[in-house]
Amino acid sequence: MTNMRNDTDHHRMIRTILGTMILVSVAIAAGRIATVTSAEGDTAFLSANDRSRWCTIASLVEDGTYAIDRQIEIANPIHRNRRPWGTIDKVRHTGADGKLHYYSSKPPLFPTMVAGVYKLVHLSTGMTMTAQPIYVPRLILALVNLPMLAVFLVATTAVIRRVCESVEGQVMSVAATCFGTMMLPFTVSLNNHLPAAASMAAAMAIYLSAGDRIAGAQRGDSLRVSACSWCAMGMLAAFAAANELPALSMAVFWGVLAVWLDRRSVIPMAGGVAVVAVAFFATTWIAHESLRPPYAHRGVGAVVAHFEASTESPDQQLATDVQRVIVDRGLVPAEATFAIKPSDESKRYRVFADDRSFALVRDETGWQLSRWDDWYEYPGSYWQDGRRRGVDRGEPSRWIYFFHMTFGHYGLFSLTPIWCLLPFGFAMSLRTGPPEYRRMVAAILLATLVCFAFYLFRPMIDRNYGGVSTCLRWLLWFAPLWLAMVAVAIDACVRSTLGRRSVWALLAMSIFSMSTALSSPWQSPWLYRFWQFLGWIDA
Template sequence: MILSNQRKTLAPVSLQVMIVIAIAIAAGRIACVTSPEGDTAFLSANDRSRWCTIASLVEDGTYAIDRQVAIANPIHRNRRPWGTIDKVRHTGADGKLHYYSSKPPLFPTMIAGVYKVMHLSTGMTMTAQPIYVPRMILAIVNLPILALFLVCTTFVIGRVCQTTEGKALAVAFTCFGTMMLPFTVSLNNHLPAAAAMAVAAAFYVYVADRIAGIERGDSLTVNPGAWLVIGLAAGFAAANELPALSMTAFWFVLCAWLDRRSIVPFVGGLTLVAIAFFGTNWIAHQSFRPPYAHRGVGETIAVLDPTAKQADLPQANSALAGQVKSALLANRLIEDDAVFTIYPSDEAKRYVVRANDDLFALIPTGEGWRLAKWDDWYEYPGSYWQDGNRRGVDLGEPSRVKYFLNMTVGHYGLFSLTPIWLLLPIGFFISLRMGPDDYRRMSAAILLATLVCAAFYISRPMIDRNYGGVSTCFRWMLWFSPLWLMMIAPVLDDWSESPWLRRVAIGLLALSAISMSTALSSPWQSPWLYRFWQFLGWIDA
């Protein structure tokens, strides 16, 4: 009996110790994070894109990042330490063409608020101190977000697991078995999305417990603020990971199923996030669509010269060029004295019409030419994203079957790189059959969201089937981490009572921790398995 009491006393302490160690590991990596060249704390084009926006907002008062991407290394003048391929170009509010980050601006705008306070307090700027200022911001922002992810996921695990050993195993999986630690050392959207999803899950389980208590006759109440938090968290997860919108919709249904009075506060929280997301996007780009959604041509302005020979280059067809200019003038889209040029687009069978800094598209239709508004923000001189410039995994995987295999059990595999997820089928089987109704409904929602998102990524066009680019895992589904951990917690609870199965669980954790540790230097590197396959000659280097 004394031993049992000691175990119950020590268990919460051991869980806290694991959480603290995980945060300490992340803090240590942040304290020494440096680019490979040693001149910034930026690890890839992905995080540089966001850092550029943050620096520009505070130092220049604009979302345009022209100054940042042009900064040269003082010693190696050809190096651009702020340069990024994750940028777009379009006409700004001043009528001139500018470069912008291709990332949704909401999260960088929030981080810019942190940087602004730091700048006013210390006088330091990221441009002058591109190593220490970003490190401080990462510590201030990412460590609390990581803590939120760990604490909220642990809270749910505490509600699911019935045994001390099972709970300890589940928390160890949470702290060291996923790729959340590597992504804490870099500015990215995956960590906040996962943390937000953990918050939504924790508050849902908390409210479900209280409602169950009320139904049993306990004197409990449900604060409407809890529904508001779930709406905020679910919305913020979707704002950082658009496919997470599927789970956001499920959270709405789950909450409404528990209590119809949740609808108004949940929608209220969701609306606040939507206003912030679309508002910052409009301020930054004068468009409600995020930058990555601008990859083609816009609405038709006019149909021109149905008798023209389409084999003729339009810039050599003075009659067609005259019609183009007349149509643009008639629609008041250009000034009379605009400098007017037509030249081939990077895309086949498309031409660019440029009038000063205004761009339009000219496309042969078979019956003439269609003049349309320009909406391809990824086409600009030197753009990495045009055909012929992309390399490696960014070329896209032609075979959907091969893509599915590599994203599950191959070189970017969810199961091959993070073997703890091998327990998911068992976890879903248990969770869908056992426990209270609200838990089973939540488990079904998580399973459906998982299948929907996996199908979404497999169905994408070839250019988007790139495994998330150069990153240490299939990062696009990282936001599922807290939800999947909830699903495998019952398995760990059962297995903890069997010495043999407990060793299997620990072995899966060890293998997952090995993959995690290989990425602690930077999440923006190819998975160790991908690099090993390159060494074997199975993948072209």
């Protein structure tokens, strides 16, 4: 009886320690949200990135539209030249009314969901974000981000407790989860990385729980995996991909892993994925009358006509032919006002017909007239050549980019040293555990390599480390998956004094790095700023 009581007390103590760390992490995030303010002190928005989403949310509830024209023109009541809602993360295209409007460049699904929360806040309090741009966004952030952070922490902790054998390994791994990654700083701002990471953590927890249940059923225990669990896993995997497109790779792997584990998971998993897919494409269509998200519109659209002209620039005859074709095909009315102007791209011109636009591109045989599909080209666009600054200019050398992605100023291992244990965690996890666990590890490793290569081989304009942010944020959704791998390595390291001290050192450095970003995730990494101070990087 005494041994049973001691065992119960032991498990309660472990749960208390782990639960306390989760509570402290959420409380820190709550405190930061309660005081979050822009540098100018007139909103709770921290960057162009989150302002882009806030504009959509406010416009949906207050104006009933996805267009953000009104929001980006709101002026500071004291400093009239300041636009506190202004954002560079916007696109411009023709709306349903036939006129040009500005829209957020972010996929509309998540902002639409947050707009539902804002609607409830508005109905309950009567306050609006445009009238109260500090306190209303803080309230929404608390209602949206704190539960997602809790899901990320609880689900990842549940996985860690499955893969770690020692109490010391569990405690140190959960400490890394709560304080050693950049997820905590990103909780104080509206972004797509937190929902993606939380969804991925929950999907992983469901998968491993399902594996345990199926193994138990095979031993004769009365355990089964419900269709609701598989459906939830499908929804979570798809929602992660809806927020982070490269996470689609892992979403596919989750589907394969689930079917490998239980063929009966196919229909409920597919149903869960379908729910998110329908919501994603429906909101995109309603917002933009396109099934592609805004960031996919960066070129020319369908071909309208081809002209066999030899001139290097449009002349009067070509302009007349272009106008005739556009009018004859009923694309614009005959009384429309036409103009042809140079585009940002070489050998490309923009044909204006009132609020409609077409692209006129010089090719080897003449001129090709296409529908305009570059939503990032508009007057004053930050994304035009010559206007981008800092890391947004892109890194010309892939070798230099690779270095800074790993051990440089935006490095995974230099900014979050606990990830240095990843290779050991993968190697150990691939050799131990039940088959379904090893298959999951292989899938995570493959997805990691694929996504890393995807970003490494992007065009120069996209080799910008995710822009001005406190880390290589595009890979943040891997955090729960990597933490599960790191936990295995930590569990092995704590068995020796040297290993334990090494983990402490890596964890301490990771927490230090995380703490430098608590004021805002939308700032250059501390290492980047330090290198600027040393003169190694041009400001």
